[in-house]
Amino acid sequence: MKELKLALLGFGNAGQAFGRLLLDKEEEIKKTYETEIKVTVIATASKGNIYDPEGINLRTAIEDINEDGRFSEKHRLTQLSTMELSKEADYDVLVEMTPLNIFTGQPAADHIKTALGRRKHVITANKGPVAWFFRELSHMAHDADVCFFYETTVMDGTPVFNLAEKTLKMAKVTEVSGILNSTTNYILEELAKGEDYDDIMERGRKMGFIEADPAMDIEGYDAAAKITALLNVLMDAGITPDQVRRKGIEDITAEDIGKAKERGKVIKLLCRGFRNEKGEVEATVEPVEISENDILAGINSTTSIVSITTDLMKKISVIEHEPEIEQTAYGVFSDLLRVLDRVAYNK
Amino acid sequence: MKELKLALLGFGNAGQAFGRLLLDKEEEIKKTYETEIKVTVIATASKGNIYDPEGINLRTAIEDINEDGRFSEKHRLTQLSTMELSKEADYDVLVEMTPLNIFTGQPAADHIKTALGRRKHVITANKGPVAWFFRELSHMAHDADVCFFYETTVMDGTPVFNLAEKTLKMAKVTEVSGILNSTTNYILEELAKGEDYDDIMERGRKMGFIEADPAMDIEGYDAAAKITALLNVLMDAGITPDQVRRKGIEDITAEDIGKAKERGKVIKLLCRGFRNEKGEVEATVEPVEISENDILAGINSTTSIVSITTDLMKKISVIEHEPEIEQTAYGVFSDLLRVLDRVAYNK
Numbered sequence: 001m002k003e004l005k006l007a008l009l010g011f012g013n014a015g016q017a018f019g020r021l022l023l024d025k026e027e028e029i030k031k032t033y034e035t036e037i038k039v040t041v042i043a044t045a046s047k048g049n050i051y052d053p054e055g056i057n058l059r060t061a062i063e064d065i066n067e068d069g070r071f072s073e074k075h076r077l078t079q080l081s082t083m084e085l086s087k088e089a090d091y092d093v094l095v096e097m098t099p100l101n102i103f104t105g106q107p108a109a110d111h112i113k114t115a116l117g118r119r120k121h122v123i124t125a126n127k128g129p130v131a132w133f134f135r136e137l138s139h140m141a142h143d144a145d146v147c148f149f150y151e152t153t154v155m156d157g158t159p160v161f162n163l164a165e166k167t168l169k170m171a172k173v174t175e176v177s178g179i180l181n182s183t184t185n186y187i188l189e190e191l192a193k194g195e196d197y198d199d200i201m202e203r204g205r206k207m208g209f210i211e212a213d214p215a216m217d218i219e220g221y222d223a224a225a226k227i228t229a230l231l232n233v234l235m236d237a238g239i240t241p242d243q244v245r246r247k248g249i250e251d252i253t254a255e256d257i258g259k260a261k262e263r264g265k266v267i268k269l270l271c272r273g274f275r276n277e278k279g280e281v282e283a284t285v286e287p288v289e290i291s292e293n294d295i296l297a298g299i300n301s302t303t304s305i306v307s308i309t310t311d312l313m314k315k316i317s318v319i320e321h322e323p324e325i326e327q328t329a330y331g332v333f334s335d336l337l338r339v340l341d342r343v344a345y346n347k
Numbered sequence: 348m349k350e351l352k353l354a355l356l357g358f359g360n361a362g363q364a365f366g367r368l369l370l371d372k373e374e375e376i377k378k379t380y381e382t383e384i385k386v387t388v389i390a391t392a393s394k395g396n397i398y399d400p401e402g403i404n405l406r407t408a409i410e411d412i413n414e415d416g417r418f419s420e421k422h423r424l425t426q427l428s429t430m431e432l433s434k435e436a437d438y439d440v441l442v443e444m445t446p447l448n449i450f451t452g453q454p455a456a457d458h459i460k461t462a463l464g465r466r467k468h469v470i471t472a473n474k475g476p477v478a479w480f481f482r483e484l485s486h487m488a489h490d491a492d493v494c495f496f497y498e499t500t501v502m503d504g505t506p507v508f509n510l511a512e513k514t515l516k517m518a519k520v521t522e523v524s525g526i527l528n529s530t531t532n533y534i535l536e537e538l539a540k541g542e543d544y545d546d547i548m549e550r551g552r553k554m555g556f557i558e559a560d561p562a563m564d565i566e567g568y569d570a571a572a573k574i575t576a577l578l579n580v581l582m583d584a585g586i587t588p589d590q591v592r593r594k595g596i597e598d599i600t601a602e603d604i605g606k607a608k609e610r611g612k613v614i615k616l617l618c619r620g621f622r623n624e625k626g627e628v629e630a631t632v633e634p635v636e637i638s639e640n641d642i643l644a645g646i647n648s649t650t651s652i653v654s655i656t657t658d659l660m661k662k663i664s665v666i667e668h669e670p671e672i673e674q675t676a677y678g679v680f681s682d683l684l685r686v687l688d689r690v691a692y693n694k
Contacts, residue, residue, distance in 0.1 A: 021659070157659070158663050159510060162514040163506060167506030167510055169684045170372060170680075292639075293647070295645035295646065297640075297645060298640060298641055300640070307666075312504070312674075312680075313504050313505065314668060314674060315669075316665065316667055317668065318664070318666075321661060321664065322661070322662075323661065324661070326659070326661075330518070333659075334516060337516045
């Protein structure tokens with residue numbers, strides 16, 4: 001039985017859901033890959049850090065968080081910081097799930113660079129590093145001959161990057177578009193129903209899919225980071241989120257939506273990118289009027305869509321329907337299975 | 348430089364488009380896989396058969412068909428039948444693209460069995476064999492340790508089977524649904540616009556997406572074969588198309604559609620399959636009223652959709668937007684690249 005040691009950076013809802021999934025699939029992984037997964041590091045901002053080269057008891061770690069909100073003395077607590085653990089701890093795969101700074105991609109990108117510099121595999125659920133540092137990180141991973149996977153960064157575990165890489169071989173991506181931000185999608189939908197803006201925000205916050213400060217969503221920064229990540233990976237765009245022509249929904253009024261409706265249209269915050277005549281990739285995020293009969297008009301609430309146009313397969317789309325936190329966990333898990341494919345089978 | 352020899356059974360529009368794609372990508376394949384693709388057999392129902400173990404000139408073969416509708420003396424014509432060629436010719440990969448008998452899956456299934464019996468790889472664009480004989484064929488391929496690929500059989504080259512196999516690892520499929528027949532989809536859409544049935548049929552035939560005898564589509568047989576293929580592969584259903592509860596659109600009137608519209612609904616021919624309490628897979632094809640706001644309501648004309656529900660990723664959908672014959676060719680081509688992955692890299 002081989003071993004694969006994971007360092008989990010970040011242990012919020014998604015990290016804990018990933019932990020539960022690891023526990024559920026422990027036996028299946030052993031059977032399929034003849035490999036035992038051990039978590040040696042869990043680093044958090046506010047719950048404490050634990051490090052055990054022999055393997056953390058993941059079940060009690062999750063219980064600790066649920067019961068007390070932080071790790072107990074049952075575990076080997078450490079004063080080492082997240083960055084120090086990235087640098088020094090014993091692990092084979094760094095799993096980056098720390099909170100995102102959408103304007104810098106940090107400190108996630110530095111954690112990842114540290115791991116890649118140590119020739120460790122990296123899985124990130126954090127879109128910042130893919131939006132801000134994709135070329136550098138992918139070159140580092142290539143030179144170190146290790147995996148760098150990021151399926152979760154757009155649409156959770158819904159295959160987008162893997163779809164293009166694994167199933168659209170030799171097809172060249174010419175255009176990417178999508179509805180990728182559920183907060184704005186929900187707000188626009190509710191405004192169209194005639195709901196009041198403040199009521200929408202209050203309800204959305206209660207339901208957990210509008211953040212306390214929703215500016216990152218409403219002003220289109222989140223969507224810009226996602227389309228940048230998509231274009232960097234699928235079209236080798238080499239762009240950063242600040243190069244996206246970005247317009248949020250902050251100026252969209254119920255009246256705009258009503259007028260659009262009279263013309264048989266709905267308003268959606270659409271992300272798009274394509275290669276222009278100079279060979280550069282241009283990207284936009286902006287509210288767009290969509291025909292009520294269009295597929296995009298049916299993308300409501302937390303559902304999202306990515307459309308990928310290639311020279312050989314024209315346009316295909318992938319939809320994620322109303323995901324929950326388990327779907328984020330599955331994205332990280334599916335990347336882990338790809339690492340296992342490589343480690344166990346050299347695939 | 349290695350060699351991989353293909354036997355093409357069937358050389359209609361899709362076969363010729365596949366031939367053109369092979370020619371376009373000849374150099375890229377050589378470079379990527381260090382393998383030269385040679386076509387040694389082209390077998391057709393009405394254009395003659397050619398067999399050249401040294402490799403057919405694919406370019407002149409396509410020219411022959413375009414100019415004269417049959418192969419000329421430039422090629423090594425043979426009197427061997429399609430079945431005899433399957434049995435005796437020198438090839439590594441059988442590419443099955445003969446016309447479909449939807450009620451039997453034959454003679455395509457027998458061609459495939461013959462090739463698998465000879466331990467040759469098989470790619471089929473023909474849904475019949477996957478709908479009628481999937482378990483037998485996949486067991487034969489497994490025992491012979493060869494590839495048996497069929498991505499094209501549902502939604503052309505849009506990844507459906509590959510998506511599940513390559514990108515949804517360890518996720519268990521619990522339900523599959525979709526709009527999979529463009530003829531009926533087009534007819535229902537045009538009826539909803541108030542068009543006359545006979546006019547629709549005439550126009551659809553001229554545009555090339557309604558067949559001379561559209562009964563297979565209208566009565567739901569084509570859709571039943573497709574959902575069967577999906578369920579056999581994705582859920583190990585072990586069913587045949589005659590086990591699908593099937594209702595076509597032959598009884599749907601403009602009045603039905605109008606009444607649905609008054610309720611904010613459209614009618615679509617929906618395919619569905621799920622595992623029942625006994626653990627058996629149940630499948631249906633039937634006209635269903637869909638809310639106008641639903642994503643499915645936006646699936647119009649030749650666009651189609653498959654939704655796959657799994658335990659770990661809930662529901663995701665894949666859409667193919669208005670495909671043409673090149674997208675069918677790409678499906679076969681992408682399967683060929685998977686064969687090359689296996690042959691060249693043992694992946």
